Amino acid sequence: MNIGTSKAERTRNFIIEKTAELFNRKGYAGTSMSDITEATGLTKGSIYGNFENKEEVALAVFEYNRSLVFNTVQAQLEKAATYYEKLMVYGRVYKDVIATVGNRGGCPILNTAVEADDTNVPLRLSAAKAIFSWKKSLVDIIQKGTEAGEFQKDIDAEEMAVSIIALIEGGVMISKVTNDYGNMDHVLATVQLLVNRIRA
Template identity: 25%
Template sequence: MARPRGFDVDEVLSAVMELFWRQGYEATSVQDLCAATGLGKGSLYAAFGSKQELYGQALRHYVKLTTHDLQAQLLRSVPLRQAVRDLLLDRIEQSLSAPERPGCLLVSAVVERVPHDQGAARIARDAIEALKGAFATALHTARAAGEISTDADVDSLAGYLTAMVQALRVMSISVPDEKQLTAIVDTALSVIPE
């Protein structure tokens, strides 16, 4: 009979996620992971596998949390433009309020890991599609309610808004100016047809 784990998996994944987010994959050592989680190397490997496998699980954990948050923001009972604006401004606020966690873990994964890590590439691709799907659902709902034009190209708009989320995360690193970033959001909203 297997012994029950003496730790909460979600807590460990959250600690690992934060560490990879702050330091990146390459700069994070197994010793760093042990210190962040309070687990020994053997326990860490037994529970999660290799460093690469642990990174994949932490990235999935991040995607699950952020996707759930994003969907909840888009499904609120407010007009579409307000929901999208609030969501984009929230992403800016998150980025600017935590400079020790630059940008977005997903964006970091795309830049650092995707070129040579098929697992990270698959997670990133699925996350981007889920984000695009959430925007498409919100846009279809808004179109059916008469908030946007019936001839609006929902797929293109969903792709554009998905790109805006990622672009704002990157921009918040290089241009940490809330006023400029807010102006970008307001310009981006102008592409949603009346």
């Protein structure tokens, strides 16, 4: 137990952890306060004592679920010795990442983006922020790799970053809807092909 964590923070974290998979599987609209109280074993009063409303719980849960994916990828990026290897992380480990989050209801960014596109602006903005952050990370890797002489000079880093994200998220969507995660093999092979094509 973290001594610096207050009881209120511990309760908030408990609620987030206990409802993370629930929200990821059922979505914001499909998750009721009764679902939240059942998952946590807490009363509605306890939930509302820590969160203003269901939306605030959903936003905190989205960030928690997003960080699970981010931390898994980040751990692999830190092991990669070159910018090329860092970029190839997305073409290699994402199947493992998707297998992990798939057991928890799928990719939180994709789930949230699809559900909240027109119905919940704060959740949509959170998903957009996650995509922008992911894109920035990829652009940084590509630009630094170009400066280091690992990638070709005329590469449009932003275009490449968006293409990688679109392939991966599209692969997740197809895999989930068809219940065939073998589809990710084809998608990730294409990601690797793109990365190999820009090598100097």
